[in-house]
Amino acid sequence: AQKITQTQPGMFVQEKEAVTLDCTYDTSDPSYGLFWYKQPSSGEMIFLIYQGSYDQQNATEGRYSLNFQKARKSANLVISASQLGDSAMYFCAMRAQARGADGLTFGKGTHLIIQP
Amino acid sequence: DTGVSQNPRHKITKRGQNVTFRCDPISEHNRLYWYRQTLGQGPEFLTYFQNEAQLEKSRLLSDRFSAERPKGSFSTLEIQRTEQGDSAMYLCASRPTRGGPHEQYFGPGTRLTVT
Numbered sequence: 001a002q003k004i005t006q007t008q009p010g011m012f013v014q015e016k017e018a019v020t021l022d023c024t025y026d027t028s029d030p031s032y033g034l035f036w037y038k039q040p041s042s043g044e045m046i047f048l049i050y051q052g053s054y055d056q057q058n059a060t061e062g063r064y065s066l067n068f069q070k071a072r073k074s075a076n077l078v079i080s081a082s083q084l085g086d087s088a089m090y091f092c093a094m095r096a097q098a099r100g101a102d103g104l105t106f107g108k109g110t111h112l113i114i115q116p
Numbered sequence: 117d118t119g120v121s122q123n124p125r126h127k128i129t130k131r132g133q134n135v136t137f138r139c140d141p142i143s144e145h146n147r148l149y150w151y152r153q154t155l156g157q158g159p160e161f162l163t164y165f166q167n168e169a170q171l172e173k174s175r176l177l178s179d180r181f182s183a184e185r186p187k188g189s190f191s192t193l194e195i196q197r198t199e200q201g202d203s204a205m206y207l208c209a210s211r212p213t214r215g216g217p218h219e220q221y222f223g224p225g226t227r228l229t230v231t
Binding site (some may be wrong): 004033035037043044045046047050052091093095100101102103104105106107108109 | 147149151156157158159160161162163164171172174205207209217218219220221222223224225
């Protein structure tokens, strides 16, 4: 079974500061993918960034980067130069690819609030 | 190119009634997923299809739940004899599997309230 743990229920960050959202995962599958999604108050899930378990480099997408530490089973999301529009729920998710499984396992999320 | 669409956006029903939701994936996305999200939680996987074949079902998908994708395009999720515990947001997602991105594209969801 897969498990995602997000230990920060909520975070307050000043605008323009960098922020790190924590995510640890547990799986016995050697091949897996890690995702971060953003869910604003409007409710839609917005994909941010993906990291494959065999990727050698940490993923980056604009202001988002994923700090992947495989030995520690952590996949923290780093948002540089935070903006007011970054205020939202952030979910870490995993897909373990064994035996035809393809559903995502999500954590409980972190509510990020950017303060001016 | 339109995104994933879901109908209805909101549904209020009385306990014991049956409800059906529809999801239209992004065209040419052969994989379609259903998730349930309750308040304050992350989405929970229910089931997914590749074309018309239902390939995986979560233990959360009780006997009262059934999903179909008869022609490999849109999908329906039916809940029979609804219970108050079924109140949640039901999310649909899709993605291609050949040469496409890994991420799933989510629709806006159907919010179900069982009274």
